[in-house]
Amino acid sequence: MIADTWLPVAVVLSSLVPGLFIFFLAESRVRLRTTLNLVGAFAKLALIGVMLWGVLHDHEYVFTHTVLPGLDLVLKADALAMLFVTLSAVLWLFTTLYAIGYLEGAPNRSRFFGFFSLCVTATVGVAMAGNLFTFFLFYELLTLATYPLVVHRGTEKALRAGHIYLAYTLGGGALLLIGTVWLYGLAGQVDFAPGGTLSTLPPDTAGQLQIIFLLLIAGVGVKAALVPLHGWLPLAMVAPAPVSALLHAVAVVKAGAFGIVRIVYEVYGIEFAQSLSLLLPLAIVASITILWGSLRALFQDDLKRRLAYSTVSQVAYIVLGVTLFGPVGTIGGIVHLVHQGIMKITLFFCAGNYAETLGIHKVSEMDGVGRRMPWTTLAFTIGAFGMIGVPPLAGFISKWYLGLGALEAGMPWVLAVLAVSSLLNAAYFLPILHRAWFRPPPETWPHEHIPLRRGWETAPLLLLPPMATAAATLIVGLFAASAFSPLDWATLIAGREYLQWTP
Template sequence: MSLHAALPLLVLTSSLLSGLIVFFIPEARHRLRSTINLLGASLKLILVAYMLRGVLHGEEFVFRHAVLPNLDLLLVADALAMLFLTLSAVLWFLTTLYAIGYLEGSPRRSRFFGFFSLCVTATAGVAMAGNLFSFFVFYELLTLVTYPLVVHRGSEQAMRAGHLYLSYTLSGGALLLVGMLWLYGLAGQVEFTQGGVLSALGPEYGAQLQLIFLLLIAGLGVKAALVPLHGWLPQAMVAPAPVSALLHAVAVVKAGAFGILRVVYEVYGIEFAQSLSLLLPLAVAASITIIWGSLRALFQDDLKRRLAYSTVSQVSYIVLGVALFGPLGTIGGVVQLVHQGLMKITLFFCAGNYAETLGIHKISGMDGVGRRMPWTTVAFSIGAFGMIGLPPLAGFISKWYLGLGALEAQMPWVLAVLLASSLLNAAYFLPILQRAWFRPQTADWPDEQIPMRNGRETAALLLVPPLLTATATVLAGVFASSPMSPLDWAKLIAAREYLLWLP
């Protein structure tokens, strides 16, 4: 096996092996467990960086193993895969640092970090899957290894949330499987290919392909939290903050949105999907989700639940970009894959800091917290302003290109959706910032675990990750036009999907 064929496997192994080892480490050996976790995360970063450089220079990294005749396990590191894979590798490293600090002294840490690493392994597999079969394998593995993280606390509420999570995601997986098998019967093994692979089928298959598309999008839409398939997501917020951060920024919901990208662009092909009249209903579904998620967020006093409904809204920007027929909309949707991850993980890190340091879970209890935890609140403010779309932060770049894409696709009503969403984002984020920065503290903190010492507001491992991701949110916007920025990479992907050159 050549190095280029082995590298996708090594990327998977870097987190798989560390996760399996961690399961057998005694709870008291916390330093050993932390060392193995960080070694695995660091190795994955190195391997992904090497592959990223290779893909940029036209190198191919392909692993293929025949499971059955005409049914292969296929891993491919193409441009779209590397965008998602790089995001997951970077945020896994930061979330590992955060989780080590967050779970210090907690029970069942070996089990947590073991499944945590398996979750990242499955996410990497979703990113590099080269055909529908491989995607389905890792997509369902992601469901199974994430469940123990959702129910980690073991409370009655956590178990209910876990059962709801499984009922939704396994049902979505069943729909995805039916659509995949139906498509296999028509076209054989479907590999992800630029421009799609289904246009060669005759027009007599049009009705079947429309129904198959509905099954595939419904199956993926459960994890992508498209309305009305989103009910599991707010309930899953009983999980520890590192899990919430991972679920919303890079793992489960992002896997669903990423799958929709693959289906539209590389199974059907954007032009063929447009010819089958599939894109407009997808744009309407995404727009409804964007507005509905924002409206629901307005009425949540629990901070993590408000952020959860915000995710329902913000992830659908990716789906909306996919549904806009044109390269500019594609750029907006693809770059949102990264920008939403940076902004949302920042917000969940900060929410975890408030809960772990001061016992704050409710927005109504955040009065004056900005003076007690200024750096955490600065990071939260950057994430919130990014979500609103304030220039020059990362969120503004995504919305700008989605707006341009709407005009390019001659769908001006999408501009009204984007404007309404931004106003709603402001309506549910600005009151939080007003409480944190401008209201005086009116009562003792509910449960202050980490006293203020020498200007240090919380543990270093809890503070450094959100500061880094908040900085990345700023840099991704300010230097959006720089080479190798998320926007530059999104332009490369759009150019390849539309077979054109973009400035």
């Protein structure tokens, strides 16, 4: 069927084409730009819906284009890809709506939305890449597409953050390239396949494979903000709130974590990675990252910086789950890919609302903000409790499976990491909630831009996206065991990854 090969391409094009058009739109064409954005977002969702149905019924959508003999561009919609594609498409829609409200009247919107679309295009490409080469292409495109978004404001601080961002990510890209080429030399083109393909290589290549693993993980680990490669992330929070939301929840950080998932499960194979004793070091790095990120978050007064360090910590949960040898840990890691995205995007939306509505940028300015902006603060509260891992929110489900997975993998010390990290999460989120709900509000807010209007505490387009994602945080956690939940899908993926070696 033609649709089988072209659907993945259409999903990529559904944001690429509107994005390219938007670049050439005049600043004033607000309505046309909005229409293009939304048509793209809804078209992508519709296409994904079709593919989800197919993938659930063991259908595969593959597009292959031979660039050079032995070097193919492959887009493939498997279960793992669909998880990430769906997440990014849904959150892209919310973020687009939010960005329209956030940037109302701001300059350079065509440039912004153009790159915004490119960024999602790259993310979708990363998700559906069928081999390391394709993955690398889209991964680098993502770096280039996000740079203009990080420096969008054009201030000196933003430019500096942008430089550092590029230095880190291009460096990471170089490592990834070296690893990819080296692996190509060893094994030829490496396709992503459940269970991995490298275990068939002769045993004397084990040493090389270990070094390649290090290179690849270091390469994608930059974007995943593994300590000590995380330095760019807290700086990149100078970007506008919708960009931070996208960066932290969907695009960049997540692409890095997703890369680690692909490399461990579908390049090396979890069993082979275990036999090369690659998982334990990665688990230790992830644990250090989890604790370090939480610890640093404690000391940040700037709200977005605190959230950024929290991302460092939370994304490492995904990596940790990947390294837990056994299906339950896999489920925990993969499902957190989705859960962390929904929760973190909520928190960044809320941070953006505080800044745009009242000029609040710091935790110390948040006294009594719950009375002025109850709905935003409610969404923030749900996101924060989700991050701590309080049931019935999404983060609890992740933690539950990660904990059980750690025990299944014979690594009970991971439970201590999870518990300490949750304590630290509570230590940096609960004081914010106390301020917001229990302290009296100040006489005047730092800089009130948007007054109360007809019961709306802020602009509707700023309020509704975080409300929706907060509701999603509750729903995916509360109904985790139902069909079509992220947990259900992660279970499907884990089943396919472990099919190869059923013990």
